[in-house]
Amino acid sequence: MDFSIPELAVDILLNLLNIGILFVIVKLLVYKPVKKFLSDRNQKIKNEIEEARKLQDSANETLSKKNELIEEGRAKGEAAASEMYKKAQEKSDAIIKKAKSDAEKIIAKANAEADTRKQEIIKSSRNEIADLSIEIAEKILEREVSKEDNRRIADEFFNEV
Template sequence: MEKLIQDFAYGLFFWQALILLVLIFLLRKYAWKPVLDSLNKREEGIKDALQSAESARKEMENLQANNEKLLKEAREERDSIIKEARQIKEKMISDASTEAQEKANSIIIKAQETIKTEKQAALAEIKAQVANLSIEIAEKVVQRELDNKEDQMKLVDGMLDNVKLN
């Protein structure tokens, strides 16, 4: 170390210091500034990219929430449509059942009226036949002029056996 101090040259030191300062000045002006500027630009680019990613993430969350909301609304609408369709189906079945019951009742009433009408017609025909038979019997009884009641009864019974009812 002593040898360094004894051989120390102030001129050489001055020129080396001056070259170092000039070199630092040149590096600062032409190298450090562009390097720092590019580092700052890169840092800002990274910050912008992070902000863009964050905003994209938030937008995706919002879109996902909107999609879930739309999906929920679509499910609710589907359920309401299905419920309405079931109600319409039940109403149609009920209406058809009521209409069929009304038609069946109408047919039954018409059949009962037809039966009643035919029954009345049959009774009227039977009454007419009985009246005709009674008149025929009376005519035959009068024609014979039988004195005996027993002979009259035999005659009436015989005539009744010969008569065919429709």
């Protein structure tokens, strides 16, 4: 095996040329498609992350709107309950006021009826007392006095009393 330096230099040059050609072929056939694939994949991942971020923002916005609606509904419910309580209280007060008014009317009517009945009883009692007084006086005097005389005497007596 005799190697001469010029052959060795030619072999080295040919090997370097082969390596250079192989490098260019690998770069053109493998590196660029792999780089493009990785770049496309990277872009796809970025797009998916951006889409996920948009979906997250949309979900947060929807959640925020739903929470606002829930809060608004709760506030409206409380306002409605408060209004209903107020109306019920007003109705209750009106019923109580009417009941008191009715009770006062019933009491006034009962008092008027009692006064009327009392006057009737007093009048009836006066007549009975007058009749009894006349009978007693007749028995005592043994004479008869007219009813008109008796009434006049009884009325004078009661007016003095």
